[in-house]
Amino acid sequence: MKSPENRQGFLFTKGYSNYVFVLLFLLYMFDYIDRSIITSMFSSIERDWGITHTQSGMLISAVYWAIVILTFPVSLLVDRWSRTKTIGIMAVIWSLATALCAITGNWIQLFMARLLIGAGEAGYAPGGSAMISGLYPLEKRSKMMGIWNASIPLGTAIGVLLGGIIATRLGWKHAFGIVALPGLIVAVLFLFVRDYKTVDLSFIDKANNKIKMERKDLIKEFISKPSIIFTYFGIAAVVFVTTSFMTWLATYFQNVRNLPQDKAGKMTSAVMVLALVGAPLGGILTDRWRKTQINARLLLPSISTLISAVLLFAALFLFKGSVQYVLFLMMGITIMIFISGASAVTQDVIHPGLRATSYAIAVVVMNLLGSSTAPIVLGKIYDLSNIQTAFIILPLVLIIGAVLFYLGSRHYEKDMEKVAKINLEAA
Numbered sequence: 001m002k003s004p005e006n007r008q009g010f011l012f013t014k015g016y017s018n019y020v021f022v023l024l025f026l027l028y029m030f031d032y033i034d035r036s037i038i039t040s041m042f043s044s045i046e047r048d049w050g051i052t053h054t055q056s057g058m059l060i061s062a063v064y065w066a067i068v069i070l071t072f073p074v075s076l077l078v079d080r081w082s083r084t085k086t087i088g089i090m091a092v093i094w095s096l097a098t099a100l101c102a103i104t105g106n107w108i109q110l111f112m113a114r115l116l117i118g119a120g121e122a123g124y125a126p127g128g129s130a131m132i133s134g135l136y137p138l139e140k141r142s143k144m145m146g147i148w149n150a151s152i153p154l155g156t157a158i159g160v161l162l163g164g165i166i167a168t169r170l171g172w173k174h175a176f177g178i179v180a181l182p183g184l185i186v187a188v189l190f191l192f193v194r195d196y197k198t199v200d201l202s203f204i205d206k207a208n209n210k211i212k213m214e215r216k217d218l219i220k221e222f223i224s225k226p227s228i229i230f231t232y233f234g235i236a237a238v239v240f241v242t243t244s245f246m247t248w249l250a251t252y253f254q255n256v257r258n259l260p261q262d263k264a265g266k267m268t269s270a271v272m273v274l275a276l277v278g279a280p281l282g283g284i285l286t287d288r289w290r291k292t293q294i295n296a297r298l299l300l301p302s303i304s305t306l307i308s309a310v311l312l313f314a315a316l317f318l319f320k321g322s323v324q325y326v327l328f329l330m331m332g333i334t335i336m337i338f339i340s341g342a343s344a345v346t347q348d349v350i351h352p353g354l355r356a357t358s359y360a361i362a363v364v365v366m367n368l369l370g371s372s373t374a375p376i377v378l379g380k381i382y383d384l385s386n387i388q389t390a391f392i393i394l395p396l397v398l399i400i401g402a403v404l405f406y407l408g409s410r411h412y413e414k415d416m417e418k419v420a421k422i423n424l425e426a427a
Contacts, residue, residue, distance in 0.1 A: 012194065017135040021144065023190050024128050025151045027091050030183030031121055032155025033162070034098040035063045037179055038114075040164035040250045040265035041172040048172075051107050053251075057379030059107075059114050060247050064372035066118025068364050074123030075360030078130060079353060084195040087127045091187030094120025099180035102173045126359035133347040133355050139287060141347065142297055146283020146340030153275030153336060156246050160272065164250070164265025221351055225415040228358065230408030231298065231345045232365040237401030238305055238338055239370035241312075241394045245271065247375040249328075252387050267325065274332035278304075281333070283340030294416070297345050298409035301338035302402045308335040309398035316391055335398075338405065345408070349415040 012020070038045070042056040078086045097116035104110040128148065136144045159179070166175040222228065249271065253264035282300060289296035308331050315327035343359070350358040381390035 012135070016194070020135060020193050021132065021148070023186060023193065024087075024131060025148055026186045027087070027124065027183070027190065028128060028148060028151035029155040029158070030091075030179070030186065031094065031124055032152050033159040033179050034094060034117060034183060035060075035121065036156045036159035036246055037163040037175050038101075039247050040160045040261065040268065041167040041175065042251060043254065043261050044167045044172040045110075049107055052379075053382045054376060054379040055107060057247060057375035059111060060243070060375040061372040062111050062114035063118035063121065064243075064367040066115045067122045068367045068372060070119055070122035071126065071360045071363045071367075072357070075126040075356040075363075078123055078127040078356035082195050083127050083131050083134075083356070084190060084193045086123060087131070088187055088191035088193075090120050090122065090124050090127070091183060091190060092120075094124075095180050095184035095187055096120075098176050098183070101176035102180075104173075123356070123360065125363050126356040129343060129347060129359040130356040133352075138348070139290075142286040142290070142340045142344045143280070143283035145343040145347075146280045146286070149336070149339040149343060150276045150279040152339075153272040153279065153332070157269040157272035160246070160250060160265050161269040164262045168262045218354070221354060222358070222361065225349050225418065226411040227298065227408040227415045228346060228349050230404045230411070231342050232362050233369070234298075234301065234305075234401045234404035234408060235338075235342050235362055236366040236369040237397050237404060238301075238308075238335065239366040240374045240397050241308075241401075242335060243371045243374040244378050244391070244394055248378050248382070248387060248390065251382075252391065255387050271328050271332040274329050275336035278333040278336030279339050282337030285337070286341040286344070295409040295412040297341035297348070298405050298412055301342050302405035302409060304334050304337035305398055305405060306402040309395045309402065312398065313395040316388075316395070338401075342405065345412065349412070349419055351419065 038059055042053075045051065045059075046053070046056060074086065074090070094117050097113055097120055100116065101110060101113045104113055129145070132144050132148055133141060162179060163172070163175050166172070166178065245268075250261075250264040250268040253259045253267050254261060257264075259267070282304065286297050286300050289300060293299065311327050311331040311334060315324045315331065319327060343362075346358045346362050347355050377393075378387075378390040381393075
């Protein structure tokens, strides 16, 4: 049975929905440019300030720690106040914080500025996912989520590429100021975007009565749906690996293959760019397969994540040189196939008035167990041994993610039947 969202199609006109989507895409891209530009500049920062590899990893983790702490309260603002205003304000904050990094004078100051970037970015993923779920009907959700999430590898690739080039030619501090301005411009534009009306937190009982949700109902909305719990932790496992690559792959190329900083940044950037294929491809394949296989939004992530584990294992243990790099490039495609279906599930099986909150929980789990943990774990292993040894744990983490997605797929259809069917209205 189709939900009201399916029948209503686009919340706004198709053209306006696509305009808002472009702004959302650009903001997510600048989000990841701002947070990842530092990774290919680690060698320069370590040389200038004499910091350790673990401290370099903490400059990445700082962003995710702030996100973990703040994403849930910010997501409540998104769900209960305004998606567009909250998103616009957050983007202004993280852009200004990025510019602030350019005038820091020591590691502590840079660490605090990175925390402020995370504070600004805290609710963007929940807010953006809620907006996209409102802009497009259910049957298009995976595809649009896939295209939107392609901005992550694109932004990461641009950030890593620019960081290496600017650090080599102008000095690493200039990079922060250069990337801050474009994001600030898009942030201001988004403050004038139309929103949809805040959804009343209620449900229809078996007697067709409208019941306002209480705290116990809100908690039950999440814990009664195993598919979303498995999805949260499956996402965290894959994000642990993608963050490890975003943070340390350039360093891996510099140390294991003795490549210069700018070339290592370019090679890492190419791996990230190929995820531009994986995220939209995953969305298209998922939506098509879902027409005949209702739980495709979790089955495909399970398969693609397992394939990524095999490719990474082969690259690290079986091959070297050009063949190894080709395997990294192939994994750059397959490792992002999961994101479209998994992101859609966080919106599919939850009450429409709790979508940002649902993705906020996903963000907390993925950042606490994945994004904030990976840079430090690999950095610590690197300090104790070498970067090659640090990478050994990554294929196993991907296998765990594949199993979690598969377990979630076994509950998806029943969880979908429990979701309240509510029409969204333009504000």
